[in-house]
Amino acid sequence: MxxxxxxxxxxxxxxxxxxxxxxxxxxxxxxxxxxxxxxxxxxxxxxxxxxxxxxxxxxxxxxxxxxxxxxxxxxxxxxxxxxxxxxxxxxxxxxxxxxxxxxxxxxxxxxxxxxxxxxxxxxxxxxxxxxxxxxxxxxxxxxxxxxxxxxxxxxxxxxxxxxxxxxxxxxxxxxxxxxPPAQLVRPAWPAESPGADWCAVVSSAIDEIAEGRYQKVVLARTADVQRDGDIDEGVVLDRLAARYGGCYVFKIAQAGSAWLGATPELLCRVRGGTVSTVALAGSVPRGGDPESDDVLAARLLSDAKERREHAFVVQALREGLAPFCSALDIPAEPEILRVANIQHLRTPINGQLHHSEDVLTVVAALHPSPAVGGSPRAEAVAAIDRLEGIDRGWYAGPIGRLGLDGDGEFAVGLRSGLIRGATARFYAGAGIVQGSDPEREYAETETKFRPLREAVDGL
Incomplete structure (x- = not known):
């Protein structure tokens, strides 16, 4: 410089x-x-x-x-x-x-x-x-x-x-x-699951939901990339920042690897005694023009399955914040959040803290929300461990900034990947509830892979 x-x-x-x-x-x-x-x-x-x-x-x-x-x-x-x-x-x-x-x-x-x-x-x-x-x-x-x-x-x-x-x-x-440890220079990742195998896992989760074992579970899958030369983290981040202005762009480098992405989901922000979070669950792709965008958004707002998935997240965040807050402001209806390739149901939530809790203390109480885990929390997390077949690592975990005064903000590590040299592994998930369709959920994960795939390939 x-x-x-x-x-x-x-x-x-x-x-x-x-x-x-x-x-x-x-x-x-x-x-x-x-x-x-x-x-x-x-x-x-x-x-x-x-x-x-x-x-x-x-x-x-x-x-x-x-x-x-x-x-x-x-x-x-x-x-x-x-x-x-x-x-x-x-x-x-x-x-x-x-x-x-x-x-x-x-x-x-x-x-x-x-x-x-x-x-x-x-x-x-x-x-x-x-x-x-x-x-x-x-x-x-x-x-x-x-x-x-x-x-x-x-x-x-x-x-x-x-x-x-x-x-x-x-x-x-x-x-x-x-x-970096020599054995990690080229990760020997297990092969990513074929679509049919992942859809079978989703079907198993739908059966368990029908049995009453839990109400919602978020299941993730991976996509692996191998290039002839090293993937340039700087170029990938620059492309993500330029295309996804409404997202949190992040990178954590450690021992020759980089965990990076562009996530739309705020987990928690604490600033001057005020706490903010966002319920983000339920999604459809973007349309090819403003009119089709609006048609898809209207369909999302009226979709019972997507609204049910979203409501689980709102309720969990309400319950997680209540012990910390003297007042909470939660809109009765969700709004639409549009990013470059996908639309989400979004409910902003704001509260006034009783005391001067630091942001990480609140994050620990809220995570994992039903947006990335499921509901009830313990049963959904156990199902993820039993069914998913991958180590999520830091995927869908909290990532962010903690100021020395305790204020700060954390997002959820979505639309993200682990890059090491010429290899990368991307992660994406979908919320499974009563009424979910495995093939539709698979298509949703493909949409969520696009930001990283396009940033790596320059599309």
């Missing part, structure tokens, strides 16, 4: 300021400084795709023109495969309780970025997910906020009292590169 002499000058300036602050600290603290404006003056504009490719984390909120790109790991907090979101929330609360000094302001405010498995543990195990663990959150050392050709930056360090300038300069020099 910058020539080496310019980088050396910026590092020297930051190191001196950090050292002065460390000299006056009474306890370990998180300190954030703005990247000097001189870092960008006179330099060529940062090459966007290169930044997306090189970043440790990427987060682009839905509807925003600003991409947050994090580099390096000042702190990485993580739990094993069977560690829960509640444990993650506890660990993050302790980490954000450190004294902090933030003089950066602007859009590049320090935050932990990360996510978690769909559920802790599970009977299926795909080694490709092992480097990600049960959950993981990174506090980037360098955070850039990229809006068009404008770049703001901040650097966050965990400083010890009287930390030496030499130690600070070593931190600013950056992390050593990841050394």
């Amino acid at each position: 910058l020539d080496e002499p310019r980088l050396d000058s910026v590092r020297a300036q930051l190191a001196g300021t950090f050292a002065s602050i460390a000299a006056g600290l009474a306890s370990p603290s998180l300190v954030t400084l703005p990247v000097p404006h001189s870092a960008f003056q006179g330099a060529e504009a940062p090459e966007r795709i290169g930044l997306l490719r090189a970043a440790t984390v990427i987060w682009r909120p839905a509807g925003s023109e600003t991409v947050l790109a994090g580099f390096g790991r000042e702190m990485r907090l993580h739990g094993p495969r069977d560690s829960s979101l509640h444990e993650a929330a506890r660990v993050l609360r302790d980490a954000t309780a450190l004294p902090r000094l933030d003089t950066a302001g602007g859009r590049a405010r320090p935050a932990f970025f990360g996510g978690a498995r769909f559920v802790a543990g599970g009977s299926m195990r795909d080694p490709a997910w092992d480097p990600f663990g049960g959950w993981a959150f990174v506090l980037p050392r360098l955070l850039l906020a990229i809006t068009g050709e404008t770049v703001e930056g901040s650097v966050t360090l965990r400083l010890e009292p009287r930390m030496s300038r030499a130690a600070i300069e070593e931190k600013l020099a950056g992390d050593p590169p990841d050394r």
Whole structure:
């Protein structure tokens, strides 16, 4: 992004300021400084795709023109495969309780970025997910906020009292590169299930619903991609961000793999004592023109099966938020959300928090909602483990940003894939309820694969 002499000058300036602050600290603290404006003056504009490719984390909120790109790991907090979101929330609360000094302001405010498995543990195990663990959150050392050709930056360090300038300069020099485990260079994924096999699994779930074992279950399937050369994460993310402006675009890189996607579903946002979430369930494809779009949307709004699937999600979110909120605002009827290739039933939900709960605590209470698991929750999750035959890993798990003040936002990791070198595995699911048709549900998953397939192939 910058020539080496310019980088050396910026590092020297930051190191001196950090050292002065460390000299006056009474306890370990998180300190954030703005990247000097001189870092960008006179330099060529940062090459966007290169930044997306090189970043440790990427987060682009839905509807925003600003991409947050994090580099390096000042702190990485993580739990094993069977560690829960509640444990993650506890660990993050302790980490954000450190004294902090933030003089950066602007859009590049320090935050932990990360996510978690769909559920802790599970009977299926795909080694490709092992480097990600049960959950993981990174506090980037360098955070850039990229809006068009404008770049703001901040650097966050965990400083010890009287930390030496030499130690600070070593931190600013950056992390050593990841050394991926050799056995994961080319994942030996099991073959994806043929359509007929997956439809048979859906039929089994429909039978179990008829027996009264549960009311709804979301079943996922995979699609694998193998290319002659490495898949360019930067290009894939740039295409997703350009085409899916109403979605949350994300990337988490770990040990040579990248989990990335463009998801339409907000799980939870906490800001200044207010909590927001969205019930998103029930879908149809986009039409070829505005008139056919409207016809399909009207059909979706009047479809008893889709409305029933959506109602399960609304009720579960209502029940999950109620203990935290003094008031909830939930519209009586859903609206239509349109993204590039699909339309969804959408109900926005807002509430006022009783206390100052951090966003991850609320996320742990809401996830997994019936939109990605089913209803009742425990029975549906057990059915997924029994029927699906894949390790979801972080697919359909929470992914997002936790600010050092506890505010933040998390989406559900949908329309997503795990990329490693020339290989990729995409994930998509469909909600199964009474009245579901296996072939129609299969077609829905094919529609949901399109964003990643088109982003990889440049369609």
